[in-house]
Amino acid sequence: MARTTPHHPPQLDSRPRYAQVAALLLDELHDGTIPPGERLPGERHLAAHFGVSRETVRQALEMLRRGGLVATDRRGSHATLPGRPVETPDSLTFPVGARSADPYAVDRATVTWEVPPLEHARALDLAPHRPTLVHRYRSATPDGRSLRTAVTSFSAVALAEVEELARYRDRADGATPAQLRRAYDWMRRAGLTLHHRDSIIQVGNASSVRVTRRVHDQYARPLEITDLVVDAGRNALVYEFTLPAAG
Structure with a gap:
């Protein structure tokens, strides 16, 4: 994840803490901080990132799973939002050379x-x-x-x-x-x-x-x-x- 400064959910927000964390995590999924299809960081990392307990993270992930925004398998949780993955400037787009230069292709x-x-x-x-x-x-x-x-x-x-x-x-x-x-x-x-x-x-x-x-x-x-x-x-x-x- 690009940002390392812990998020502290607004204290005046009336939603449960896990719902606030779910909303913050959803924002990061939408803005491409965590690209579609990629594995999410572990619970310990997310807990430190958002400044909450691991149990709160579990509840937030479960909320996103119920909404179909996160899927979990034996390898961990990953984002399922649609959208084009974020590419780094020096990345090679797979498969190299397969895409036409025509923007209407x-x-x-x-x-x-x-x-x-x-x-x-x-x-x-x-x-x-x-x-x-x-x-x-x-x-x-x-x-x-x-x-x-x-x-x-x-x-x-x-x-x-x-x-x-x-x-x-x-x-x-x-x-x-x-x-x-x-x-x-x-x-x-x-x-x-x-x-x-x-x-x-x-x-x-x-x-x-x-x-x-x-x-x-x-x-x-x-x-x-x-x-x-x-x-x-x-x-x-x-x-x-x-x-x-x-x-």
Whole structure:
């Protein structure tokens, strides 16, 4: 959480203390201090943050759960508010290069829990026929001149180390929208150093290319593999990266 100064609910507020804390926490969910889908800090942290007891925090979370604003599973509580996740200036939006530069392009992304393509299984060191989290992305411009599709398979290591990714297993039905824009941020926050290797080849004709991206961590463990196909006609395929200055 960005703010560390404890909140002290107004003493003149007639609502129970837990309801005041729930309202303050809801404000932070709305303003993006805690992005949608991300795990909330623990009860001890929230108690110190709001200057209340852990029991008051539990009651506040239960109030938000009843309202469908917070969900809790074995990995903790997380925000369920709709909205676009907040991105840090130096983040790489997942999947890199899949989004069209056309502001009117329509995109769709879903996840499934399935056996990945054979090439993906080999790259991720998965046992034969072992299912994993598979992300599918499609972006198309209204005039149909630019189509980009991406299929990503995540490794067992990624799902074990990155809580935000593992949480998607329970909703990987192939129908529910699942934008994982901050996947790489989640990996970095889990202590993983990301090494990207992209291979680009021509597909069928001069207007289509395939980008195969492999990402591994500092221990050479595979994290994900993505197949991105871009049919951009005569438009240039442009990758744009921004790296923050040192210090």
